[in-house]
Amino acid sequence: MASMYTYHPATKPHLKPSSSVVSPRPPTLALRSSLFRSRIPVDLFSIRTSLNGPTGEPLGRVRVGSKQVVASQHSFDVLIVGAGIIGLTIARQLLLESDLSVAVIDKAVPCSGATGAGQGYIWMASKTPGSDIWELALRSHQLWESLAEHIHDQGLNSQELLGWKKTGSLLIGKTVEESALLERRVKQFSEAGVEAEFLSSRELLLKEPALSVDKESGAALLPNDCQLDAHRTVAFVEEGNRQFASRGRYAEFYHDPVIALLRSGKNGEAKAVLTAKSTFYCKKAVVVASGCWTGSLMRDLNIRVDVPVKPRKGHLLVLENFNPVRLNHGLMEVGYVSHQQIMQHSSVSAAGLSNDEEMLSISMTATTDTMGNLVLGSSRQFVGFNTEADASIIDNIWKRAQEFFPELREMSLAEIGKNRKVRIGLRPFMPDGKPVIGSVPGLSNVFLASGHEGSGLTLALGTAEMVADMVMQNQGKVDSAPFAVEGRCCR
Numbered sequence: 009m010a011s012m013y014t015y016h017p018a019t020k021p022h023l024k025p026s027s028s029v030v031s032p033r034p035p036t037l038a039l040r041s042s043l044f045r046s047r048i049p050v051d052l053f054s055i056r057t058s059l060n061g062p063t064g065e066p067l068g069r070v071r072v073g074s075k076q077v078v079a080s081q082h083s084f085d086v087l088i089v090g091a092g093i094i095g096l097t098i099a100r101q102l103l104l105e106s107d108l109s110v111a112v113i114d115k116a117v118p119c120s121g122a123t124g125a126g127q128g129y130i131w132m133a134s135k136t137p138g139s140d141i142w143e144l145a146l147r148s149h150q151l152w153e154s155l156a157e158h159i160h161d162q163g164l165n166s167q168e169l170l171g172w173k174k175t176g177s178l179l180i181g182k183t184v185e186e187s188a189l190l191e192r193r194v195k196q197f198s199e200a201g202v203e204a205e206f207l208s209s210r211e212l213l214l215k216e217p218a219l220s221v222d223k224e225s226g227a228a229l230l231p232n233d234c235q236l237d238a239h240r241t242v243a244f245v246e247e248g249n250r251q252f253a254s255r256g257r258y259a260e261f262y263h264d265p266v267i268a269l270l271r272s273g274k275n276g277e278a279k280a281v282l283t284a285k286s287t288f289y290c291k292k293a294v295v296v297a298s299g300c301w302t303g304s305l306m307r308d309l310n311i312r313v314d315v316p317v318k319p320r321k322g323h324l325l326v327l328e329n330f331n332p333v334r335l336n337h338g339l340m341e342v343g344y345v346s347h348q349q350i351m352q353h354s355s356v357s358a359a360g361l362s363n364d365e366e367m368l369s370i371s372m373t374a375t376t377d378t379m380g381n382l383v384l385g386s387s388r389q390f391v392g393f394n395t396e397a398d399a400s401i402i403d404n405i406w407k408r409a410q411e412f413f414p415e416l417r418e419m420s421l422a423e424i425g426k427n428r429k430v431r432i433g434l435r436p437f438m439p440d441g442k443p444v445i446g447s448v449p450g451l452s453n454v455f456l457a458s459g460h461e462g463s464g465l466t467l468a469l470g471t472a473e474m475v476a477d478m479v480m481q482n483q484g485k486v487d488s489a490p491f492a493v494e495g496r497c498c499r
């Protein structure tokens with residue numbers, strides 16, 4: 009337990025990006041930001057420190073090429089790169105289940121990545137029984153439910169703290185074919201031990217009166233599916249993690265991009281990561297949970313794996329405090345499930361927008377969140393790391409929602425005016441549709457946890473448990489083999 013930190017409280021860092029660094033401020037920058045911006049390749053083996061290994065916090069000298077710069081140094085058992093839902097829940101799991109010290113480092117703040125855009129479904133309905141991801145999703149779902157129950161048992165309110173609602177999920181079909189598919193899925197879910205029921209169009213309308221249904225419509229209802237609010241949940245997880253700060257076991261370093269990895273001359277294992285401001289030594293492990301940036305970060309860190317993760321942009325439309333449509337369940341059109349797989353066709357052609365490169369798809373998703381906002385989604389497209397709002401996509405999300413909710417046909421988006429917001433995030437997409445979770449071949453103390461695409465909130469607690477078990481060398485609860493780095497991320 010090397011860390012010597014005193015915790016400096018900060019106000020909700022992810023909500024106030026400009027004041028988000030909650031760690032002790034390093035007195036001097038370690039590496040100039042110009043070095044980072046110019047992406048001068050840092051010869052990792054040429055970086056030397058004038059001190060003999062980790063020393064806690066005091067200053068040291070770091071040589072980068074011919075330059076010697078003064079750097080602040082920190083030492084933890086585990087370093088986690090990325091403060092999205094995956095990185096923060098891994099930190100939580102390690103703090104709760106071990107006596108290791110943990111630092112979370114982010115180039116920005118929590119919720120600035122995909123996590124901040126997430127709609128909040130904690131769903132089995134969008135997973136396929138028997139698929140590689142099924143067991144992990146089941147375990148994760150169970151862990152989320154236990155967490156919500158635990159909060160409740162302590163006399164606290166999980167709806168307030170997590171935005172938690174056990175609404176159940178409705179996967180909706182509009183055609184005879186889609187309804188037949190849903191009937192088959194319900195059977196599959198039941199056989200896999202997950203409670204599910206097929207609803208005829210009449211039954212569907214009774215459950216969800218705001219929907220427009222015709223006689224071909226049908227739905228799969230999974231009564232145990234839930235939803236949460238990503239921002240509230242992240243705030244809750246951070247708050248819990250910070251309880252360990254006064255014991256010297258936890259610290260957060262935000263607005264501090266990781267730019268290099270220092271490897272031990274003895275066994276080649278990771279010894280430290282360098283950020284724009286500091287050197288962080290690790291005694292046990294480095295966990296890379298940097299979402300869609302993981303592939304480029306591996307290249308920057310000179311790690312010889314090729315993680316084929318790509319940013320898959322998503323838009324959501326939030327209608328604030330919206331009374332005309334109030335939902336009892338989380339809703340999704342069945343086409344959404346196939347959109348998680350890249351090769352499937354889109355359910356709406358989004359005339360004039362779609363092109364093969366971007367592979368734009370838009371499927372109806374709808375939830376009423378704990379604040380009474382109607383959250384409508386969602387789009388999927390490949391446009392690199394661009395996060396600008398695209399008015400034509402918002403328009404198409406709106407049009408698609410109008411097909412499901414007659415009340416919306418009576419109004420235009422312009423009328424809703426100021427009471428609408430757009431959320432945009434980059435889902436970390438893996439071409440084979442499953443996250444990569446495991447140690448890097450040849451670098452056994454570096455672990456990846458990335459590529460959760462549109463299911464990172466659902467899969468977070470299961471992923472966190474899996475990674476923590478790997479770090480602590482415990483037997484896992486779920487088989488991690490399908491998520492291994494080896495064979496999927498080769499150079």
Ligand SMILES: Cc1cc2nc3c(=O)[nH]c(=O)nc-3n(C[C@H](O)[C@H](O)[C@H](O)COP(=O)(O)OP(=O)(O)OC[C@H]3O[C@@H](n4cnc5c(N)ncnc54)[C@H](O)[C@@H]3O)c2cc1C
Nearest residue numbers: 090092115121122123127128129266299322433464465466
């Ligand atoms: C519109 C939309 C709706 C969604 N809805 C749902 C849903 O309903 N249910 C669900 O389960 N999932 C949903 N998702 C998916 C879910 O949000 C993601 O899978 C999840 O947030 C991924 O979490 P992450 O921690 O891996 O990545 P991120 O949240 O992107 O976090 C990665 C972090 O790494 C940091 N980072 C990157 N590079 C560096 C570096 N060099 N140094 C330091 N830090 C770095 C970034 O700043 C970022 O904070 C949705 C996503 C979108 C976009």
